[in-house]
Amino acid sequence: MDKDFVKPTEAQLKARRKRSIALAIALAAFVVIVYIGSLAKLGPSLFDRAM
Amino acid sequence: MALVEQEHMDDTGYRLSEAAPGDFIALLKPRVMSLVVFTAFVGLAMAPGVPNPLLAMISLAAIAVGAGASGALNMWYDADIDAVMGRTAGRPVPAGRVTPGEALSFGLILSVLSVSTLGLMANWTAAALLAFTIFFYAVIYTMWLKRSTPQNIVIGGAAGALPPVVGWAAVTGTVSIEGLVLFLIIFLWTPPHFWALALFKSGDYERAGIPMLPNVAGHAATKTQIFVYALLLAVSGILPAVMGFAGLAYGVVATILGGGFVWYSWQVLRMPESDVSMKPAKTLFGYSLLYLFVLFTALLADRLLAGFGLVS
Structure with missing residues (x-):
């Protein structure tokens, strides 16, 4: 099957890079929020459990 | 690098996005969101009891994201009428920077995330109220009332009025x-x-x-x-x-x-x-x-x- 590659323009590449960075920051923030929130919700006893 | 079959390009309308992060932030209606956060904060502060400050902040963030999600769903559905109004023609969807599908997915994902976060970090009464607020704004107001009755913003205003109730419920678990x-x-x-x-x-x-x-x-x-x-x-x-x-x-x-x-x-x-x-x-x-x-x-x-x- 013949395939053609679509070459992104400079503006598209720049926009994609910015979106990737924003998504990475948002996901990292969400992880931190869930981690801190879990600690606040469940308390220090969260770590005091039998393995 | 994207690989696309040339013969399908025009049929599917496939395009490489030039949307910047700012366009997705615009979908959240930041100005409306700031009012929602503020009124929810007042509801939270007025409620009896002292919430954990961290959980209170996370609850407010969840309410803010929930409000933003309903804004994104509104912009997805209303792109046709936004395009003909001077005040709204520059919004990301009618301006063509974000596709309707992207706005819909963005709104739905943020709705689920915000409601679950509020449920897990505060309580499920507040989460249910937030889910109802998003549903009321996106479905009852945007899809139904806005285009069908001059009382649209009277009834639809209930969605904008709920954030302090959600904030209150986040602390007390009740209305x-x-x-x-x-x-x-x-x-x-x-x-x-x-x-x-x-x-x-x-x-x-x-x-x-x-x-x-x-x-x-x-x-x-x-x-x-x-x-x-x-x-x-x-x-x-x-x-x-x-x-x-x-x-x-x-x-x-x-x-x-x-x-x-x-x-x-x-x-x-x-x-x-x-x-x-x-x-x-x-x-x-x-x-x-x-x-x-x-x-x-x-x-x-x-x-x-x-x-x-x-x-x-």
């Missing part, structure tokens, strides 16, 4: 009369706020085919209704003091602010039909924003001062 009074204040504030805008933007709404009150019932009837709602709002504004969950100082501030609202609404009522600049309507629109902000700030200050034992 109380005090939270409902805060709901009532924003519910009664919404019609005169939007009708003042609709008066001087009636051309925009008419082009878009949205049955706003000035386009359907005429300017005279709209002005009368604005005045009636202003009276009801002024009375509801002092209810927290009358019912005893805010102090006398708040009552004085609320009375002055309510008096101002009635005064500016009276100026709108007296505005002649020939007045094309509609300065009184523009003034009322600006004042209505100030009114809500100062009123809720006064509630917050009253609660803080009471907490320090400085007022009764």
